Structure formats: structure tokens, C-alpha cells
Amino acid sequence: MTELNLKLNKNTSGRYGEYGGQYIPETLMNELDRMTKAYEHYKNDPEFKTELHDLLVDYANRPSLLYYAERMTKDLGGAQIYLKREDLNHTGAHKINNVIGQALLAKHMGKTRLIAETGAGQHGVATATIAAYFGMECEIFMGKKDTDRQRLNVYRMELLGAKVHPVTSGSMVLKDAINAALQDWTKRVDDTFYLMGSATGPHPYPLMVRDFQSVISQESKVQLKEKTGKLPDMVVACVGGGSNAIGSFANYIDDPSVQLVGAEAAGKGVETELTAATVERGSDGIFHGMKSMFLQNKTGQINPVYSISAGLDYPGVGPEHAYLAKTGRAQYVGITDDEAVDAFEYIAKTEGIVAAIESCHAVAYVRKIAPKMRKDQIIVCTLSGRGDKDVASIAKYRGVDIDE
Amino acid sequence: MSKLTDAFKNQKAFIPFVAANDPDFEGTVNNVVALAKGGADIVELGIPFSDPIADGPVIQAADLRALKADPDLPMDTIFDMVKEIHQQTDVPLAFLTYLNIVFQYGYDAFTARCEELGIYGLVIPDMPLEERDELEPIAAKHHVDLIPLVTPISGDRIEKIAAAATGFIYVVSSLGVTGERSEFANGLADLVNRIRKVTDVPTAIGFGIHTPEQATEMAQIADGAIVGSACVNIVAEYGRQAPAKLTDYTKQMKAAVNAHPVR
Ligand SMILES: Cc1ncc(COP(=O)(O)O)c(C=O)c1O
Numbered sequence: 001m002t003e004l005n006l007k008l009n010k011n012t013s014g015r016y017g018e019y020g021g022q023y024i025p026e027t028l029m030n031e032l033d034r035m036t037k038a039y040e041h042y043k044n045d046p047e048f049k050t051e052l053h054d055l056l057v058d059y060a061n062r063p064s065l066l067y068y069a070e071r072m073t074k075d076l077g078g079a080q081i082y083l084k085r086e087d088l089n090h091t092g093a094h095k096i097n098n099v100i101g102q103a104l105l106a107k108h109m110g111k112t113r114l115i116a117e118t119g120a121g122q123h124g125v126a127t128a129t130i131a132a133y134f135g136m137e138c139e140i141f142m143g144k145k146d147t148d149r150q151r152l153n154v155y156r157m158e159l160l161g162a163k164v165h166p167v168t169s170g171s172m173v174l175k176d177a178i179n180a181a182l183q184d185w186t187k188r189v190d191d192t193f194y195l196m197g198s199a200t201g202p203h204p205y206p207l208m209v210r211d212f213q214s215v216i217s218q219e220s221k222v223q224l225k226e227k228t229g230k231l232p233d234m235v236v237a238c239v240g241g242g243s244n245a246i247g248s249f250a251n252y253i254d255d256p257s258v259q260l261v262g263a264e265a266a267g268k269g270v271e272t273e274l275t276a277a278t279v280e281r282g283s284d285g286i287f288h289g290m291k292s293m294f295l296q297n298k299t300g301q302i303n304p305v306y307s308i309s310a311g312l313d314y315p316g317v318g319p320e321h322a323y324l325a326k327t328g329r330a331q332y333v334g335i336t337d338d339e340a341v342d343a344f345e346y347i348a349k350t351e352g353i354v355a356a357i358e359s360c361h362a363v364a365y366v367r368k369i370a371p372k373m374r375k376d377q378i379i380v381c382t383l384s385g386r387g388d389k390d391v392a393s394i395a396k397y398r399g400v401d402i403d404e
Numbered sequence: 405m406s407k408l409t410d411a412f413k414n415q416k417a418f419i420p421f422v423a424a425n426d427p428d429f430e431g432t433v434n435n436v437v438a439l440a441k442g443g444a445d446i447v448e449l450g451i452p453f454s455d456p457i458a459d460g461p462v463i464q465a466a467d468l469r470a471l472k473a474d475p476d477l478p479m480d481t482i483f484d485m486v487k488e489i490h491q492q493t494d495v496p497l498a499f500l501t502y503l504n505i506v507f508q509y510g511y512d513a514f515t516a517r518c519e520e521l522g523i524y525g526l527v528i529p530d531m532p533l534e535e536r537d538e539l540e541p542i543a544a545k546h547h548v549d550l551i552p553l554v555t556p557i558s559g560d561r562i563e564k565i566a567a568a569a570t571g572f573i574y575v576v577s578s579l580g581v582t583g584e585r586s587e588f589a590n591g592l593a594d595l596v597n598r599i600r601k602v603t604d605v606p607t608a609i610g611f612g613i614h615t616p617e618q619a620t621e622m623a624q625i626a627d628g629a630i631v632g633s634a635c636v637n638i639v640a641e642y643g644r645q646a647p648a649k650l651t652d653y654t655k656q657m658k659a660a661v662n663a664h665p666v667r
Contacts, residue, residue, distance in 0.1 A: 023503055023530045025458045026553045027579060029561065169464055170455060179457045186458075187580035189557065286504045286530070287455065299478055300508035301454040301471065 001063045003053045005218060006043035006211045008250055014203025016323035022202040024289040027186040035193075036204040038109050043211070052104055056215060059133065060089050060096045064216075066223035066380070071350045072366075079233065079373035081366060084220045084382045086244065087355055093385030094213060094244040095126035099195060101212030103130040106193035113137040113188075116195040117181040119146055119174035119240075120310030121153025122356075122385060123197030128162035138162040141181040143173040146310060153389065171304050174314055178288055198241025199318035202289030206246075206318050213247025220380050221251050230378060234259040234369070237382040238361040239279075239332065240311050242318035244384040249330060259331070261369075262321060263361040265307030266334030274306040278317040279325045279332035285316075292319040308337040308397065311358040311385075339364040341397055344387060356385035357394065406549050407496045407524040408446060408571035412606035416661040417445035417572075417628030418619070419608055420635045420654055421500065423463065424449050424482045425470035427643060433488045435639060438647035440495035442654025446572075448527065448630065451482055451501035458529035460583030462633040466640065479509050479517075486521045498525035498551060498571075503535075511542045519546035525571045527551045533565050544570075554599065555579070556589035566602040573599055575626055577611040583633050584614045593625045616660035623661035631657060 014020050014036075022032060042048040056062040065085040073081045086094040106114060114131045115138075118124030124140040131138030140162050147154050147166040154164050170176035178201075185194045199209040217235070224232055235252055237245035239262035252258040268274040270281055278293050285294040287302055295303040295315040305315045324330035335343075340357055343364035348354050355363060359382070366381045373379070387394075395402045411417050422435045432449075439447050452467035459467070471477055486497060499518070506514045506528065518526070526548060531539065536550060543550055549571025554562055556578065566573060575596060577588040596607050609622040610630030619629045638653060639646045 021535055022532065023535055024532060025529050026532050026558060026561075026565075027555045027576065029532045029534070030557060030559055169461065170468070175455060179455050182457050183460075183581050189579075284507075286502075286507050288457075289530070294504075296504070296508070297476060298508065299476060300502075300504040301475075301477075302504075 001057055001219070003049055004056065004215050006049070008214055009207060009211060012040065012207060014207060016320045017326065019291050019319035019322045020203055020206060021291050022289060023286050023291065024202045025186060028189065031189040032202055032204070034109070039105055039204050039208055042105055042108055048104065048108060052101060055100045055104065056097065060100060062089070062215065063219040063223070064088050066220050066227070068227070069351050072347070075350055076367060076370040078370040078375065079377040079379045080375070081370060082224060082232070082378065082380045084216060084248065084380055086216065087353070087359070087383045087386035091126050091129050092388070093122050093126065093356065094216065094247065095123045095197065096129070097215050097247065098197070098209050098212045098243060099126040099130045102193070102195045102208065103134055103136070106195070107134055109193065111191055111193040113139070113192045114195050115139045115141065115181050115184055115192055116197060117141050117174065117177040118197065119177070119313055120389065121146070121150045121157065122311060124157050124162070124164070125153055125160070127195050128157040128160035131162060132160045139184070140164045141167050141177040141184065143177045144168045145172045146174070146177070150310065175302065198243040199246045199320060200241040200288060200290060200316060206290065206320055209243050210246045210250060210320060213243050214250035216244065216247040216382060217249060217251035220248070224378070224380060228378065231255055231258055232380040233257070233373070233377040234261060234379045236261045236263060236362045236365055236379060238263045238312060238358045238384060239317060239321060240314050240358060241316070242321040244382055246318060246320055248382040253329065260324065260329065261365060262330055262332045263335045263365045264332050265309055265312035265361055266336045267306040267308070269336055270334040275334070276305040276307040276313050276315070277334040278315065279321065280334050287316055290319045292322040293317050293325070308340060308393070309357040309361065311356070312361065333365055335361040335364045341394060343367060344390065344394055353383070354387040354391070355383045356387045357390040359384045406571045408498065408549055409606060411445040411496055412572065412627045416623040417606070417608060418443065418654065418658040418661045419446045419448055419628055419630040420444050421448040421450060421630065421632035422635050422639055423466040423470050424451055424485055425473055425477055426466045426636070426639055427469065428473055429481065429485055431644065432485050433492070434647045435650055436489045437492045438650040439654050440493040442651040443658040444495055444654050445628065446496045446498055448498050448500050448632070451499055451505050452477060453502040453505060456502065458581055460581040460633065462636050463582050466636045479505065479514070483517050483521055486523060490522050497523050498527060499523055500527040503528050503531045506539065511539050515543045515546040515548045518548045523548065525549040525551045527574060529553060533561065533568065536568065554595065556591060556595060562595065562598050563602050566599045566605070569603060569605045571605065572628070573605055573607045574630065575607050575609045577609050577613065577622070582611055584612055588612065596626050616656055619657050619660040620663050629657070629661050
């Protein structure tokens with residue numbers, strides 16, 4: 001594996017067209033500025049880059065496989081399908097790529113305490129993991145509703161030495177966990193690094209997270225070239241805040257022949273109130289430090305959102321996705337709970353892979369589009385995580401009673 | 405001169421805060437009028453936001469109550485409250501809100517309404533100096549001051565923020581979020597002095613002040629004191645009976661900011 005190119009993004013202003021920015025309380029501005037400068041410095045630092053590389057290879061198990069899904073390809077009868085297997089990373093998802101990068105930066109900045117928000121618990125587990133590795137203090141903020149329904153992940157974080165704070169304010173889900181983590185940070189910035197879990201929030205987070213996750217497309221581009229000598233025709237990834245998707249797109253954005261598709265969680269349907277399809281249903285706004293697209297009402301209150309997938313259950317999207325959507329460089333499609341659950345079962349039965357319900361939103365789109373494409377065309381679909389965590393809730397969705 | 409700056413003339417200013425629509429339309433009007441009656445120099449009216457990241461539990465809860473009473477709570481309803489308030493008192497008003505609310509209404513339309521109805525300033529905790537430019541010229545056209553926040557860890561930013569300020573400067577007493585406190589950051593006096601070297605725009609300290617003793621102490625350092633959570637607590641506790649309590653409390657605090665410290 002070659003070293004990760006952290007300078008893919010030449011625009012380091014924190015603006016993606018009109019989107020992005022730093023809409024955050026004054027208390028945090030100096031700290032964000034320090035973080036921005038530190039990142040700009042360390043991404044050029046050979047020692048930092050080597051450390052990052054070694055951790056990605058030796059700890060996270062990179063590069064991840066680019067796997068030719070022959071059975072799916074045959075069954076769907078159209079484009080050739082390749083799966084980028086982020087589910088095989090240490091901790092079972094793409095989240096580790098980002099936490100390694102940010103934690104390493106935190107260490108170089110002299111921070112001793114990591115805080116993070118988490119929805120389903122995947123980013124919390126990844127953060128707790130890297131905190132254990134670096135011997136750092138770790139506190140995770142998680143909505144009370146999520147700590148109740150994801151008890152296994154709460155225990156897992158505690159096992160890794162983290163303290164988990166159930167957040168009881170607001171609607172007690174992911175967005176409230178972010179509010180609480182930001183609030184905690186305003187109280188204690190000196191020794192604390194807020195490790196943001198997606199390509200969201202104020203600058204420099206969207207930029208950093210994109211850079212750290214761009215390892216996905218840096219690898220897939222080389223791997224596909226080795227296997228086929230070609231570029232893909234389409235790249236598909238699921239979009240919550242948008243970190244695995246922006247990482248999957250990053251190295252193809254300047255290749256106009258590659259179509260980029262983000263699969264959003266439509267929940268019960270894009271047209272219903274029970275949805276998390278931000279790009280399709282949302283509008284421009286300012287929240288959580290960024291100008292981007294959000295699900296909100298006319299006054300500007302942020303809407304409660306819904307998806308079967310806790311990892312996609314966020315009322316916004318990272319600013320670069322808002323920009324890619326606005327300029328038409330990427331397309332965003334809504335996938336319902338039903339379609340995602342069908343895809344969960346489908347990929348398990350055809351390929352023997354139990355993929356995360358988040359990732360299955362991308363798989364569901366591939367099932368729709370592959371048959372309409374030619375056999376010489378190629379789709380690269382990112383499997384952002386493994387699905388062990390979802391088995392119980394899928395069983396419940398299907399009305400099967402299993403003892404956990 | 406700015407009406408808000410005017411409120412600091414020849415005296416220390418007391419600036420209480422309540423949230424709009426907590427408990428309802430009429431209650432808001434009565435509460436603000438009661439604060440004015442008690443001698444408030446400026447009243448800060450909070451526009452409820454679903455996710456008030458700079459606010460502590462007390463104001464968060466007020467926002468939630470307000471939005472529970474009316475989940476849509478259109479901005480025009482709040483502007484109507486202001487209209488009603490200004491039929492009963494001419495106390496200068498400022499809004500405290502998050503930028504998305506202003507953005508959705510439209511920067512020009514929002515600040516034009518403010519000008520028309522006598523809202524002289526906006527305190528927007530999620531709009532730091534770097535993001536002011538998209539709103540500042542429009543607000544200035546409508547004579548609406550953007551009240552900046554300065555914190556104990558603003559460091560080199562203090563002078564830059566102060567230099568750009570109009571109306572007054574909101575000095576954050578300590579780190580963290582709004583809410584009652586018993587201790588404040590050291591160095592508040594130094595902070596205010598650094599501001600005064602750059603500008604004549606007055607300063608008011610807020611975040612955590614609730615007792616008259618604290619108000620006296622803070623008004624020795626700055627030009628005024630801002631009190632949020634303590635007023636919101638009165639509204640939460642006394643409901644319809646809150647106005648009389650708010651008037652009493654304001655009288656007491658107003659006297660306190662202009663008192664000499666008993667040391
Ligand atoms: C497996 C998996 N995929 C995707 C996501 C969504 O996040 P993002 O859009 O940032 O990739 C999550 C979030 O928790 C996740 O756990």
C-alpha cells in the first residue's frame with residue numbers, strides 16, 4: 001500500500017461553493033484554528049505520514065479488499081459489481097480510518113482526552129478503540145434513546161475503557177449527542193480533542209475526515225486498475241453524514257466518466273415524515289457548525305429524522321456533499337427501510353456477506369441500477385461496515401423473536 | 405448612535421433575558437413588559453431553536469417548552485409579539501437566536517422587520533467573527549447591531565472582535581454554556597480592559613449571573629450585566645404569576661448593578 005495522499009483536496013479554505021464554514025460559538029474558534037493549523041502542518045510531516053500509514057496497515061488491516069461479487073453480478077445480469085470491503089477493517093467499519101487520523105493529530109497536538117458523539121455506537125467504539133491504543137482518556141456522548149437500544153455497543157465502549165454519557169436533552173438521539181459533545185468541549189478545550197465522526201461540522205472537520213477516508217478510493221482506484229485496467233463507471237456508497245461516501249468518491253471526483261451516487265436513508269419513504277433523506281427532502285441551512293443541507297421546517301427548526309439504520313439517522317449532510325449535489329457532480333437517491341432490509345438478506349444469501357444495514361442502502365441501489373447497465377460496465381460499491389450489530393434488529397423487523 | 409449603546413449612558417445596564425413563547429404569546433408579552441417595568445435597560449428576547457448548542461439546561465428547556473407549545477412557531481408570530489410588546493413599552497429589544505432562524509427568513513427580510521419593529525440588535529452565538537460578513541452589511545443597512553461574544557479564551561481575537569463591534573459587546577463570564585454559576589473566570593477585568601483599549605462600545609457580562617451580589621461585582625468590571633437562566637427559572641416556576649416576580653427581581657438586580665460593592 002502506498003502512503004495516503006492527504007493533499008488530494010487542493011481547496012483548503014473550508015468552503016465548498018457556498019457550503020461549509022465555521023458557524024460555531026466563539027469559545028471554540030481558537031481551538032478550531034489551532035486544529036486547522038496543526039492539520040495543515042502535519043499532513044506535510046513525513047513522520048506523521050509514516051505513523052498514519054503504519055497504523056492503517058498494521059492496526060486497521062488495510063488495504064481493504066476490492067472483491068468481485070461474481071454471484072451478485074450474474075444474478076443481476078448487468079454491470080460488473082465490485083465491493084470495497086471496509087467491513088473487514090479492524091472494528092468492522094470505515095470509521096477506523098478517520099479515528100486513526102484524528103487521534104494521531106490529537107496526540108501530536110498534545111491532547112490527552114478524546115471526546116466523540118455516536119449514534120449507533122460505531123464511531124464511539126472506533127474512538128474508544130483508538131483511545132485505548134494511544135492510552136488516552138475517552139468520553140463518548142450518546143443519546144439516551146440510543147444507549148437504550150444499543151446496549152451491546154455501550155458495554156463494548158466501556159470494555160475499551162471509555163466513559164459513556166447518555167444524553168437526555170432534546171430528542172435524545174445523534175444530533176443531541178453532537179450538541180452535548182460540543183457543549184462539553186466548550187467547557188474543556190485545553191486537553192481535549194473532539195473527534196468528529198463524519199464529514200460534517202465546522203472546518204477543518206469536513207476536510208480532515210474526507211482526507212482520512214479518501215484512503216477508500218485511493219485503494220479502490222489502484223485495485224480496480226490492477227484487476228481490470230479500467231476506471232469504474234459508477235461508485236455507490238451510503239450517506240449518513242457522508243464520510244464513507246466522500247472517501248469513496250474523493251479520488252474519482254476529477255474523473256468525469258465516473259458517476260458518483262450516494263444512497264440516503266429514506267426511512268418509510270422520501271415523501272413521508274419518517275425519513276432521513278437530507279439531499280432529496282432537505283434545504284439549505286446552518287447547523288452544527290456548517291452551512292449545508294438539512295431536514296428542517298420553514299422557521300429553521302431542525303426536524304426529527306427516522307431510519308431503520310441508526311448510522312444514517314442524521315438530519316444533515318456534510319458540506320461537500322451539498323456542493324456535489326448542487327453542482328450535479330454526484331446524485332443522491334433515497335432507499336427505504338424495506339429496500340435496505342431486502343438488500344441485507346440478499347447480499348447475505350448471494351455473497352455470504354452480512355453487511356451493515358447502512359451499507360445495505362448502497363447495495364439496494366446497486367440491485368436497482370446494475371440490471372440497467374451494460375455487462376462491460378463496472379460498479380464499485382462500498383460496504384462501509386459489517387452487519388453483526390444489525391442481526392437482532394433485522395430479526396425484529398421480520399417479526400422473528402430471538403434471544404439476545 | 406445605536407439605541408443599544410444609548411442604554412448604557414451614565415449608568416450600568418441591566419439586561420435580562422426570556423425566551424419567546426415560553427409559556428405562550430401573551431405570557432411572553434407580559435413577561436417582557438414586566439422586565440421593562442422593573443427597570444431593564446435592554447431586554448433580550450430568545451427565539452427558541454430546536455438545538456441551542458450554546459445554552460445550558462435551563463434555557464434549552466425553555467426553548468423546548470416554547471416549541472412544544474407551538475412546534476412551527478413561525479417567526480412572524482414572534483414579530484407579532486414584539487409589536488404587542490412595543491405597544492406597551494419602548495424598552496430596547498435585542499433577539500438572541502441561532503443563525504439558521506435568520507437565514508431561513510432571509511437576512512434582508514429579517515433585519516428589515518427588526519428595524520421596523522424596534523429590535524436593535526441580534527446576539528447569534530453560532531456566528532463568530534469569521535462568518536459575520538454575510539450578514540453584517542445587511543444588518544447595518546437596517547440599523548441592527550450584531551452583538552459579538554468575547555470569551556475568557558478569545559486571546560488574540562479580542563481586539564479584532566471588539567474593533568468590529570457595534571451596540572454592545574457580550575462578555576462571556578466563563579467557559580461552557582449558559583446557566584447559573586457560583587464562580588467566574590479569572591481575568592475578566594483584564595479582558596474588559598483590552599476591549600476598552602480598542603473601542604468605546606460598552607461591555608456587558610453574561611453567563612451564570614443570578615444573585616444581586618454577582619451583578620454588583622460584574623458591573624464593577626464591565627458596563628452592564630446580562631441575566632438569562634435566572635429569569636427563565638422564574639418563568640418556569642411561576643408561570644402566569646411570573647410577571648410580578650420578574651418586575652421585583654429586575655428592580656433588585658438593576659439596583660445591584662448600580663450599587664457600590666460591599667467589601
Ligand atoms: C457501517 C456504517 N456505515 C455508514 C455510516 C454512516 O456514516 P457516514 O455517512 O459518515 O459514512 C455509519 C455511521 O455510523 C456506519 O456505522
